[in-house]
Amino acid sequence: MPLKADLDAIDWKILRELQHDGRMTNVELSGRVGISAPPCLRRIRRLEETGIIRGYRALLNAPALGLDVVAFCLIGLHHQADAELKTFAERTRGWPIVRDAWMVSGESDFLLHCVASDLGAFQTFVIEELASAPNVDTVRTALTIRRVKDEGLVAFSEVRP
Amino acid sequence: MPLKADLDAIDWKILRELQHDGRMTNVELSGRVGISAPPCLRRIRRLEETGIIRGYRALLNAPALGLDVVAFCLIGLHHQADAELKTFAERTRGWPIVRDAWMVSGESDFLLHCVASDLGAFQTFVIEELASAPNVDTVRTALTIRRVKDEGLVAFSEVRP
DNA sequence: CGCTTCACGCAAGAATCTTTCGTGATTTTG
DNA sequence: CAAAATCACGAAAGATTCTTGCGTGAAGCG
Known part of the structure; x- marks a missing residue:
């Protein structure tokens, strides 16, 4: 699956544009990358089918939705055997407060990326769910003050052909 | 700006659907949330204009693009006065390897969310850029092994009206 | 009770999407 | 080297979707 694809300059432009505005129409996109609409659409489909584009997502404004706390949690386990790692990974999927989680x-x-409505809800989660989960050894939390950079996943100045 | 909006159940459904598939057509979306296309489009526009929807983004497959290293860096500064914090925040915006950054x-x-083509590129960045940047005291890195959860920003079971 | 306000949904025109097909460039093969 | 095959582009057309402009009915208010 993670086979390296061979993308030309136009493909990279498409990825950059869609990473910046995932809802851009195909005609708009085709104009920006310098080809007509049909081949542009074919390229998009190909990028989607090969899994290079994993999907599209609306970005939401958490504070405006009443979610005032964004935090990261670093979790250390007592035992790191494969089974224990999988068990904890599975557990994170049942916690709605956890939005993204990485094994590191x-x-x-x-590392857990958490969003909660307020500090009380977050602390309740940390104390009653996280820290008291089986096999959890250490929990270090970092409350975010503000986001200072917010780009897409991929920087193109580093990887473009 | 972070004024709490009053959203009804249909708005929440729209947000949930667009967070899951940001490129869904309006007619498809209107069908899923149970109203016709015109009012659905009006709701989308309102959510965009009020900033509740901040934008749309294509999600890319980093390994398939030759980006094999995803890591998080925790940075401690020597001095945390407002000016120093702003200076470092500004500096993160000039580093393409840093995709998201949070003041915590x-x-x-x-906390820096970093993506690099390989370990060498990442280590070069950490040593030559990050650790040697002015005012940087400590740098702790956590290389990601794999992502174990990948939802949108907002969990709806916690906040839906 | 009557007025205002608001959001819905129908309908129609504009824009976009998507397919089909012909052309030219590049590559492969004999 | 020439012929065949492959590939991607772009024009054109039909299907779908977007977008706007009303008309209607339900709530809120004087």
Whole structure:
């Protein structure tokens, strides 16, 4: 699956544009990348089918929705055997407060990106769910103050052909 | 700006659907949320204009694009006065490897979400750019092994009216 | 009770999407 | 080297979707 695809300059332009505005119409996009609409649509489909484009997502304004707390949690487990790692990973999927979760190497075993309506809800989650979950050793939390950069996943100045 | 909006159940359904598939057509979306296309489009526009929907983004498959390293960096500064924080925040915007950055409270001052083509590129960045940047005290890195959860920003079971 | 306000949905015109097909450039093959 | 095959582009057309302009009915208010 993670086979390296061979993308030309137009494909990279398409990816950059769709990463910036995922709802751009195909005609608008085709104009920006310098080809006509049909081949542009074919390229989009190909990028989707090969899994290079994993999907599209609306970005929401958390504070405006009453979600005032964004935090990251670094989790250390007592035992890091494969089964234990999978068990904890599965557990994160049942916690709605956890939006993204990564298994990491280093001082911690997992990094959790959390969103909660307020500090009380977040603390309740940390104390009653996270820290009291089986096999959890350490929980370090970092409350976010504000986002200072917000780009897409891929920077093109580093990877473009 | 972060004024709390009053959204009804249909608005929440729209947000949930667009967070799951940001490129869904308006007619498809209107069918899913149970209203006709015109009022559905008007709701989308309103959510966009009020800033509740911040934008749309294509999600890319980093490994397929030759980006094999995703890591998080926790940065501690020597001095945390407002000017120094702003200076470092500004600096993160000039680093293409840094995709998202948060100012945080806790043991560290910033959390950086980084993507690089390989370990060498990442280590070069950490040593030559990050750790040697002015005012940087500590750099702790967590290399990601795999993503174990990947939802949108907002969980609706926690906040829906 | 009557007025205002608001959001819905129908309908129609504009824009877009999507397919089909012919052309030219590049590559492969004999 | 020439012929065949492959590939992607772009024009054109039909299907779908977007977008606007009303008309209607339900709530809120004087």
